[in-house]
Amino acid sequence: APVVVAIDGPSGSGKSTVSRAVAARLGLSFLDTGAMYRAMTWWMLANDVDVDDADAVAIACTKPVIVSGTDADGPTITVDGQDVSGPIRGPEVTAKVSAVAAVPAVRSRLVELQRGCAEVAERGIVAEGRDMGSVVFPTATVKVFLTASEAARTERRAAELRAKGLDEATITAMAADLARRDAADSSRETAPLTQAPDAVLVDTSTLTLEQVIDRITGLVEE
Numbered sequence: 001a002p003v004v005v006a007i008d009g010p011s012g013s014g015k016s017t018v019s020r021a022v023a024a025r026l027g028l029s030f031l032d033t034g035a036m037y038r039a040m041t042w043w044m045l046a047n048d049v050d051v052d053d054a055d056a057v058a059i060a061c062t063k064p065v066i067v068s069g070t071d072a073d074g075p076t077i078t079v080d081g082q083d084v085s086g087p088i089r090g091p092e093v094t095a096k097v098s099a100v101a102a103v104p105a106v107r108s109r110l111v112e113l114q115r116g117c118a119e120v121a122e123r124g125i126v127a128e129g130r131d132m133g134s135v136v137f138p139t140a141t142v143k144v145f146l147t148a149s150e151a152a153r154t155e156r157r158a159a160e161l162r163a164k165g166l167d168e169a170t171i172t173a174m175a176a177d178l179a180r181r182d183a184a185d186s187s188r189e190t191a192p193l194t195q196a197p198d199a200v201l202v203d204t205s206t207l208t209l210e211q212v213i214d215r216i217t218g219l220v221e222e
């Protein structure tokens with residue numbers, strides 16, 4: 001059977017960077033499921049859906065056509081054919097994505113798309129998110145729960161924003177938002193962020209990216 005590597009963890013633990021590198025190294029496909037929740041949220045905001053109204057979100061969520069390109073060398077995400085890879089990282093989407101992701105109808109629709117991506121992946125897939133090991137791929141070949149201290153995760157995001165030239169007020173707001181989003185993702189009723197019982201815990205607080213990538217590649221090759 002094709003390999004499925006399931007990587008979960010809170011914001012800034014290194015999921016995207018590490019998963020993409022592991023996929024590229026092993027010749028596997030790569031799926032950023034957070035980008036799908038962000039794309040759904042972007043569409044809701046663009047179409048004036050009240051994202052704090054769960055019923056409205058549940059009704060609207062069947063409408064957008066969300067397509068994820070799973071090439072580890074250049075992942076893509078489109079909504080109704082439009083490239084949204086830029087806007088989905090903006091503060092408006094980031095502020096609302098946890099509310100949209102808490103709606104069960106949104107999750108069941110995106111989970112189905114995610115399983116479809118794994119089915120068509122030729123050699124296998126590295127999928128990262130919040131519920132890869134716990135819900136979407138319960139029989140994954142390898143499950144990893146990536147974590148890092150909140151301080152380390154906040155500092156990594158801050159460094160990223162500083163490199164982009166953003167001001168300190170924006171960076172401080174981002175730090176508060178990261179903590180708020182982790183709390184929301186961990187406490188929601190449907191598929192809360194949690195370590196699957198058979199997932200390997202990797203705390204990246206004091207590891208370099210290279211060390212984390214080596215460790216996970218090693219788990220897959222075992």
Ligand code: ADP
Binds near residue numbers: 014212
């Ligand atoms: P996530 O997908 O879990 O939110 P990212 O992969 O986006 O996390 O990583 C957030 C930031 O932290 C990126 O700028 C990344 O380069 C950096 N980073 C990730 N893991 C490490 C690590 N072990 N050491 C140093 N920096 C890291």
Ligand code: CDP
Binds near residue numbers: 033034099181
């Ligand atoms: O990269 P970052 O940690 O900032 O976020 P992300 O991985 O892009 O995910 C954005 C949001 O989508 C998360 O805060 C969750 O609310 C939601 N999400 C989810 O519920 N389930 C997933 N499998 C992936 C993301």
